[in-house]
Amino acid sequence: MVASQSMSAGAIASNFDTARPTVSKHLHILTECKLLRQEQNGREIYYHINAKKMKEVADFIEPFRKIWDDRFNILESVMKTYKSKK
Amino acid sequence: MELKTKIFAEDNKQEIVITREFDLPVDLLFKAHTKPEIVEQWMGTKVLKLDSKKHGSYRFVTTDPKGNQHGFNGTIHEFVPDQKITRTFEMENTAFPVQLEFLEFEKITDDTSKLTMHIIYKSVADRDNMLKLPFAQGINMAHNRLQDVFNKLK
Numbered sequence: 001m002v003a004s005q006s007m008s009a010g011a012i013a014s015n016f017d018t019a020r021p022t023v024s025k026h027l028h029i030l031t032e033c034k035l036l037r038q039e040q041n042g043r044e045i046y047y048h049i050n051a052k053k054m055k056e057v058a059d060f061i062e063p064f065r066k067i068w069d070d071r072f073n074i075l076e077s078v079m080k081t082y083k084s085k086k
Numbered sequence: 087m088e089l090k091t092k093i094f095a096e097d098n099k100q101e102i103v104i105t106r107e108f109d110l111p112v113d114l115l116f117k118a119h120t121k122p123e124i125v126e127q128w129m130g131t132k133v134l135k136l137d138s139k140k141h142g143s144y145r146f147v148t149t150d151p152k153g154n155q156h157g158f159n160g161t162i163h164e165f166v167p168d169q170k171i172t173r174t175f176e177m178e179n180t181a182f183p184v185q186l187e188f189l190e191f192e193k194i195t196d197d198t199s200k201l202t203m204h205i206i207y208k209s210v211a212d213r214d215n216m217l218k219l220p221f222a223q224g225i226n227m228a229h230n231r232l233q234d235v236f237n238k239l240k
Binding site: 060074082 | 089090091092093095104106108109110111114115117118124127128129130201217218219220221223
């Protein structure tokens with residue numbers, strides 16, 4: 001839905017057979033994960049898709065890369081400490 | 087921002103290449119791969135054995151957040167200080183076949199260096215499954231996290 005246009009929380013909720021506060025919580029989490037972006041429009045908040053972030057999530061190699069990147073970041077800081085101790 | 091760690095994984099090939107540049111002299115980068123107490127720190131594993139020499143072998147045991155233990159082992163085939171390590175890598179008690187790893191260490195400047203890890207898998211499918219492993223785990227973790235969040239909201 002939000003891929004084709006930005007929508008208000010109320011408009012999104014009206015498409016689901018779920019209580020409005022539940023939908024708001026889902027939207028809040030998706031926004032926190034940066035998969036959705038909020039835009040204030042008068043009194044309403046409009047949601048639209050963050051395509052760049054969606055692509056990142058869809059890229060299955062990314063978690064593998066991230067694991068090695070995290071390890072190598074630690075390696076780098078461990079060895080910097082090791083060097084200064086020498 | 088340019089990513090420091092890069093993965094090259096061409097479609098339909100049974101290999102991958104991981105590269106990373108470090109703000110470390112090449113001898114320290116190499117040492118990080120040979121000293122058990124240092125490997126433990128950055129690999130987040132327990133090193134039971136690490137015989138850093140040609141024909142030497144290693145065995146690591148990692149404990150996951152659920153308390154399950156996972157063993158890894160391999161044999162070192164080539165060992166050239168500050169230049170290269172060629173070794174095998176096997177995940178114990180899994181369906182994944184052993185893989186072959188070529189690690190090359192290069193000096194860029196006196197204070198910077200580069201690591202190139204070239205990994206060869208038994209088949210294209212084995213490679214793809216290995217690449218997907220953290221993705222699958224990540225998805226599970228994300229689901230668990232979402233479940234936790236929802237449980238708290240209830």
